Amino acid sequence: MSLIAFFGALESGLIYALVALGVLISFRILDFPDLTADGSFPLGGAIAGISIVSGIDPWIACGLGMLAGAAAGMVTAFLHVKLGILQLLASILVMVALYSVNLRIMGAPNLPLLGEETVFSNLVTNENGYWMRCVIIGGVVLIAKLVLDLFFSTEAGLSMRATGSNLRMAQAQGINTSWMTIIGMAISNALVALGGALFVQTQGGADISIGIGTIVIGLAAVIIGETIIPAKRIWLITFAVVIGAIIYKLFIQVALSSNTLRSIGFGSQDLNLITALLVVIALQLPTIKSKLLSGLRA
Structure with a gap:
């Protein structure tokens, strides 16, 4: 794997670290099986893309994308807690609806950003582009992680963790679990x-299909992180998730660059197949680790 390929995988891993942090909150902290991510990921890209094209500052465009994603998540939660729709079904309904919403926002299946100002424009040059984007995205991930760590140490954050851990006990303690x-x-x-x-700004455009498999990647990153760095402290859990996303993307890059895989017919068109296989392996990591530890103790 070349140095450029390595930084490309690192860049992608850092972007999906944000996804993994989001998946951590829904799947692990709230115990809410949420597929909305497959729709909210391209939603954030579509909002940011159309905002940038309209002349809005790229960082503000990212903020607008976050607000749109937050609204999508709130709709999913509302369908469940207020209308009584099953968690998984509520998220599927919102995910499906967001496909049409994203098409309406972009006005077409894709939206090019070539020549437009992005969050990388002022700092990235032809000489440092392959690593400077990683530094910028890494800074965003670090801020997001620290803010989450701070939030989950507050009373509201602890109430949210209690809601996911034991719903009835949280309600008995007077916590508004719905909110x-x-x-x-x-x-x-x-x-x-x-x-x-951030993804659409690194790729030079938004596309309606970029959300496919987002939740799979996020969940795999969470599982890999938890297996490699088992922890109970929230700051270490979020760190493990970020590392898991980076390792996952590096695995994908190594797999695509492998001469062994090429020799048996795998290519770049098999990315989703390779992704699925790696997710299966990631799901089995806790079992494999447990068996190894049991064997060493014996």
């Missing part, structure tokens, strides 16, 4: 949408 779920889903999908907003 905690709505707020948590808003934060989750805001992070996913921020990842989408």
Whole structure:
């Protein structure tokens, strides 16, 4: 793997680290199986893209994308807590609806950003482009992680964690679990949408299909991170998730660059197949680790 390919994988891993942090909140903290991410990721990209084309500052465009993602997450939570629709079905309904919403926002299946100012325009040059984008995105990820760590140490954050851990006990303690779920889903999908907003700026355009498999990548990153760095402290959990996303993307790059895979017929068109196989492996990592530890103790 070349140095440019490595930084490309690192860049992608950092973007999906934001997705993984969002998935951590929905799947792990709230215990809410949420597929909205497949719609909120391109939603953030679409909002950011159309805002940039309209002359809005790229950082403000990212903020607008986050707000749109938060709104999508709130709709999913509302369908569940207020209308009584099953969590998974509510997220599927919103995900499907967002496909049409994203098409309406962009006005077409794709929206080019070539020649437009992005968050990277003032700092990235032809000489430093392959690593400077990683530094900028890494800074955004670090800020997001630290803010989450701070939030989950507050009373509201602890109430949200209690809601996901034991709903009935949280209600017995007087916690408004409905609002905690709505707020948590808003934060989750805001992070996913921020990842989408940054993604389209690295790719030079938004596309309606960029959200396919987003939730799979996020969940795989969470599982890999938890397996490599098992932890109970929230700051270490969020760190593990970020590392998991980076490792996952590096694995993908190594797999695509492998001569062994090429020799048996795999190519870039098989990215989704390779992704699925890696997710299966990631899901089995906790079992494999447990068996290894049991063998060493024996």
